[in-house]
Amino acid sequence: MLPPWVARYVGIPFVEHGRTPAEGLDCWGLCRLVWKEHFGIEVPSYTETYRTTREGEEVARALRSELPATPWRTIPRAEARLGDGLLFRLAGYPMHVGLFLEGDQFLHADPRAGTVIDRLSAPWWERRLLGVYRYDG
Secondary structure: OHHHHHHHHHOEOOOOEEEOOOOOEEHHHHHHHHHHHHHHOOOOOOOOOOOOOOOOOHHHHHHHHHHHOOOOOOOOOOOOOOOOOOEEEEEEEEEEEEEEEOOOOOEEOOOOOOOEEEEOOOHHOOOOOEEEEEEOO
């Protein structure tokens, strides 16, 4: 069963560089907010490292340069737990992130639907999952 706090994040509009529920959230803004509010993890905003979430190479470059220097480690999908980060490939680039919830569910910000809960086993997502990351700081 999902923790009750998850429902508070569902339905927030998608906004490029959005970092608060009041203004809207992009995928990184959602992860950043949940990690801070529920797990006590502070991560940078990165709003200055990309113009839009649709610019795959720009977002991928930021991820490739930042991820190795951060206290995140890759874990097997089978070991994922609430709050672990998920990295997905879209348009050929590692450029979308979400939060593992439980079982097959994850939370993410979709440009068309806002923040939603999806299934990792859905054909669209299953073949795009690149990795699961746990904060080790």
